[in-house]
Amino acid sequence: MKLLPFLKPYRWPLMIIFFLLMIISFLTTVPPWIMQYAIDEVLPSGNANWLPWLAFGILLVSLTEGILSFIQQVFSEYIGQKIIYSIRNQVFHHINQLSFSFYDKTRTGDLMSRIVSDADTLNRFISFGLLKVFTNALILIWIFITLLYWNYLMGILFLFLIPPMTHAMFVYARRVRPAFQKIRKHTGILSSQAQENLSGIEVIKSFGNEGYQHSQFTEENEKVLNHTLAANKISAFWMPYAETLIGFFTGIVLLMGGWLASMGQISTGTLVAFLAYINMLRRPIRQTGFLLNLFSQSDAAASRIFDLLNQKDSLTDIPNARNFKTIQQSIVLNHISFAYKDQLVLSDINLQIFPGESIALIGPSGAGKTTLVHLLMRFYQPTKGTLFIDDIPISHYSLSSLRTKIGFVMQDPFLFNGSIEDNLRLGSPTATFQEVQQAAKEAQLDSFIQSLPSGYKSQIGERGVFLSGGQAQRLALARVLLKKPEVLILDEPTSNIDSITDSAIMDTIAVLMQDRTTITIAHRLSTIQNATRVLYLQKGHLLASGTHQELMKNSDDYRKFVSLNMKGTSS
Numbered sequence: 387m388k389l390l391p392f393l394k395p396y397r398w399p400l401m402i403i404f405f406l407l408m409i410i411s412f413l414t415t416v417p418p419w420i421m422q423y424a425i426d427e428v429l430p431s432g433n434a435n436w437l438p439w440l441a442f443g444i445l446l447v448s449l450t451e452g453i454l455s456f457i458q459q460v461f462s463e464y465i466g467q468k469i470i471y472s473i474r475n476q477v478f479h480h481i482n483q484l485s486f487s488f489y490d491k492t493r494t495g496d497l498m499s500r501i502v503s504d505a506d507t508l509n510r511f512i513s514f515g516l517l518k519v520f521t522n523a524l525i526l527i528w529i530f531i532t533l534l535y536w537n538y539l540m541g542i543l544f545l546f547l548i549p550p551m552t553h554a555m556f557v558y559a560r561r562v563r564p565a566f567q568k569i570r571k572h573t574g575i576l577s578s579q580a581q582e583n584l585s586g587i588e589v590i591k592s593f594g595n596e597g598y599q600h601s602q603f604t605e606e607n608e609k610v611l612n613h614t615l616a617a618n619k620i621s622a623f624w625m626p627y628a629e630t631l632i633g634f635f636t637g638i639v640l641l642m643g644g645w646l647a648s649m650g651q652i653s654t655g656t657l658v659a660f661l662a663y664i665n666m667l668r669r670p671i672r673q674t675g676f677l678l679n680l681f682s683q684s685d686a687a688a689s690r691i692f693d694l695l696n697q698k699d700s701l702t703d704i705p706n707a708r709n710f711k712t713i714q715q716s717i718v719l720n721h722i723s724f725a726y727k728d729q730l731v732l733s734d735i736n737l738q739i740f741p742g743e744s745i746a747l748i749g750p751s752g753a754g755k756t757t758l759v760h761l762l763m764r765f766y767q768p769t770k771g772t773l774f775i776d777d778i779p780i781s782h783y784s785l786s787s788l789r790t791k792i793g794f795v796m797q798d799p800f801l802f803n804g805s806i807e808d809n810l811r812l813g814s815p816t817a818t819f820q821e822v823q824q825a826a827k828e829a830q831l832d833s834f835i836q837s838l839p840s841g842y843k844s845q846i847g848e849r850g851v852f853l854s855g856g857q858a859q860r861l862a863l864a865r866v867l868l869k870k871p872e873v874l875i876l877d878e879p880t881s882n883i884d885s886i887t888d889s890a891i892m893d894t895i896a897v898l899m900q901d902r903t904t905i906t907i908a909h910r911l912s913t914i915q916n917a918t919r920v921l922y923l924q925k926g927h928l929l930a931s932g933t934h935q936e937l938m939k940n941s942d943d944y945r946k947f948v949s950l951n952m953k954g955t956s957s
């Protein structure tokens with residue numbers, strides 16, 4: 387049902403497919419007609435000249451059926467693929483819009499398994515399963531109409547065969563569906579584990595943790611195996627059942643049909659044709675097991691995909707959202723509180739930041755510094771209070787204009803597999819090459835790039851593995867420089883790089899900070915000394931605000947924290 391909106395654009399091609407299926411299924415039921423005619427009319431008359439024509443008729447019917455099936459198959463594959471293409475695109479677009487709270491509770495591998503393999507299952511359902519069900523149902527209807535036309539008693543007899551068939555299908559589906567749901571769930575977990583393991587391979591190897599990871603993976607893999615074997619056991623039940631059912635139907639028809647024939651109610655040819663029809667049910671009944679499996683898998687896959695599409699915690703633009711260009715007056719945090727779940731991480735923060743200020747944010751680990759800058763980027767919505775820019779709530783600005791004008795440098799920057807130039811252009815795809823190079827020069831990266839054989843086109847590998855820590859950090863700074871942000875948010879690097887690289891990076895940061903409103907999560911004494919204002923956060927509370935000198939004088943907590951934690955010589 388949920389698929390209907392996706393099928394709607396293809397209603398005409400789908401109608402054509404349905405029309406083709408009606409003809410194909412009708413043609414499937416034609417050969418027994420010909421047999422009936424041969425037995426009842428041609429053979430008793432002793433005129434064998436008709437037989438080659440009847441044989442040719444059967445051949446012609448099969449050939450036409452084959453050609454139409456080919457056309458229908460190509461058509462349905464095309465539509466199935468197009469539908470899956472748009473589902474995948476829509477899911478990917480939708481999850482990209484979702485806020486951080488969604489990513490906090492979702493595992494990447496699970497998302498990947500939904501986008502890739504669940505979508506594939508749906509494709510098989512649309513381009514194959516659904517059509518087979520239609521074909522089989524149409525064949526049953528055609529057979530029923532034919533039998534009714536020949537003799538109403540045979541039609542009724544045929545109707546009596548349907549309930550045992552549907553009952554078995556119902557029982558089977560009820561057992562097989564949960565089994566497939568479990569397989570899907572554990573496959574999602576398995577692919578999350580694999581994904582997490584591969585992303586963290588450096589940490590795993592450095593801790594010699596391969597054995598533990600392997601045992602975790604094996605444990606989950608075993609669950610997938612066991613659930614699959616259990617599902618297969620249920621599936622294996624279907625084939626013998628189908629054969630028994632056909633044998634039972636053949637016996638009943640022979641008994642009842644033979645009786646009708648002996649009473650002169652039906653001809654011998656009709657009885658033979660009826661038996662041929664029963665035999666023709668073999669394929670649909672056998673396929674039913676496979677189709678029910680596919681339906682159960684698709685049902686599980688569809689729920690997982692539509693679950694994603696129904697996720698509503700997106701931070702989206704309000705209608706007619708404003709374009710954020712520059713700060714004229716100030717950024718104001720008015721009674722801001724925030725909780726990820728139940729526990730408050732930020733409590734009643736009140737703050738005003740003026741254009742051109744250089745703010746340093748410090749505090750113990752877990753104090754809420756990162757959370758605070760995430761709220762400024764509007765990654766999350768405050769639980770209480772409002773954030774204003776120039777007296778306008780931040781939620782009134784479009785997300786894209788806001789994030790284009792805010793440069794965010796993370797402590798551990800993420801680089802993408804691709805060329806240096808691609809990575810530099812991440813936030814500024816339309817920048818000229820001169821601008822790209824200028825940003826690299828300012829980040830003191832240009833001479834290194836020039837020394838590479840492929841220059842700016844050099845590939846940096848997954849997550850930038852071909853670069854050193856310092857080069858990666860400078861590249862991350864350069865891509866923010868290229869964006870020419872209005873506000874700069876910086877999580878000061880603390881990684882263990884040599885002092886020359888370190889001072890080069892600090893020089894680049896100084897270039898970045900020039901003439902900009904800057905908020906730095908600071909780890910160095912020099913940064914807090916140079917800041918126009920320092921904010922000291924503790925357990926989610928803004929305990930102190932002022933210049934470094936003022937706070938050193940007035941706040942015991944601040945003084946203690948600085949002397950124990952800040953990098954660099956104490957003043």
Ligand SMILES: Nc1ncnc2c1ncn2[C@@H]1O[C@H](COP(=O)(O)OP(=O)(O)OP(=O)(O)O)[C@@H](O)[C@H]1O
Nearest residue numbers: 490726727731749750751752753754755756757758
């Ligand atoms: N995505 C999240 N989901 C749930 N809790 C979170 C999440 N991110 C952070 N927290 C919790 O919120 C609190 C504040 O975390 P935050 O990262 O803002 O602190 P921080 O001051 O930046 O710490 P650090 O200096 O160690 O980076 C911590 O107790 C942390 O466990």
